[in-house]
Amino acid sequence: MSISLEDVSILLKIPVTGKLVVVENFARYTEESRLDAIKLVSKLFGVSIEDAEDEVNISKGLTVRKCWLKSRWCPKAGSRNTTYPPVECTAWAYLLYLLSCTLFADKSGSRVSIALLKLLEDLDDVGKYAWGAAALAYLYRHLGSATRVQVSQIVGYLTLLEG
Template sequence: MSITLQDEEVIFGLPIDGEVLVGLTVVVDGDWSQLCRDLLGFTLPNDNKTLVGQRILISRLVEAIAAPLPHDATKMQIHQYARCYILALVGDKLFMDKSRDRVHLTFLDFIRNLRDLPQYSWGSGCLAWLYRELCRASEKGAS
């Protein structure tokens, strides 16, 4: 037996109807660091460890949400906090890769506007990602 789209919907409660999760894996204007600053609210260090290619450490996102928001938080701070939380959740539970410690920043484009989240077919995207990563993990020489 294999995991099906209905399993994604029932087990995870993810929508399977809606727009497809297809996006660019490169930033057209600027760079990933600028996108993180704008959408997540923190600046990435220049250590070549936090951000590798287009993937950010999930632990860095967890650090950003470790402290509660201040009582006088602005709407922008609340949205940045929510994006960090959602991106960490997406990378750790739904769209994990074999490293299990990073999440691809292409998902930032889908959570840019938090009101748009329900319009996407997260279940089908999750299932496609799972099969892609299973294929990569089963290749000869994969660790």
Template sequence: MSITIDDVSTLLHLPMMGQMCDLEELEFEEARTALVQLIGVDGGTTGAEMEDARGPKVRLSWLREIYVQRYAWGVAALAYLYDQLGDASLASTKQMAGYLTLFQSWIYEHFPGMGRRRLVTSYDDTTPRAMRWQSPRQSSTLAEIRSQLDALTYSGVV
């Protein structure tokens, strides 16, 4: 059992269709030129956003405003999570890094006996499913999670 693209779509409401993007470090002017060419925003607007973001980068909220449907953000989120899970699966690893909302909500969705969480009573189906649960401030350690995973039986998986 593994996290799938369908889980990303259902839990985070991220688009699955669209172009994947390549990442490379660029200087300020190179980044502005690339954004103008790829997104179609004028150079002044792009330059102002990059200055607000303090470097050759832009904020995700700005990108959403410009072109939320153009890129397959869900695929990127899943690829990044798989990379982090690969590192976390090593016996010497003590903790995970990165954005774990997808992983956490996937666990809550498919493993009802695992993890500490509370259902949010104000949740409605028009929001990402990941907003259905509220996580406690104190989380489980990786050792505790591994122990819970090792103890799982077939009936403990939805």
């Protein structure tokens, strides 16, 4: 028995039809995609280009670390931080964190793909994407990879396998 789009729609209550979830420029690591990623992180998270570049360099790829996201947008209880980022920056950080922990989880468990951030750039369009179809495609792609002899882990939204 295989998982269908109908199963995804029923189990997760997220759209399976709509705009395609495609991020062309971030498919491969190139100097151009690295610079685009840095600019996007700086623009959407309201950090300097230098801070964005440092984070992208530390995370070693077109990613940011989950701990970096949490430390910037989830101040610890009792901290004296009285300045809060703009609401939009917080929304982008939260949505990016949420997608990377659920639908598009990866093996690192500690990094978030900036490609997902590109899809979140226009907050009005976020609900128009076929997130369910993308999650199912992502899961099937990684199920195929997990069948290889040298692979010992699997990623994706594994809750769909429990249904």
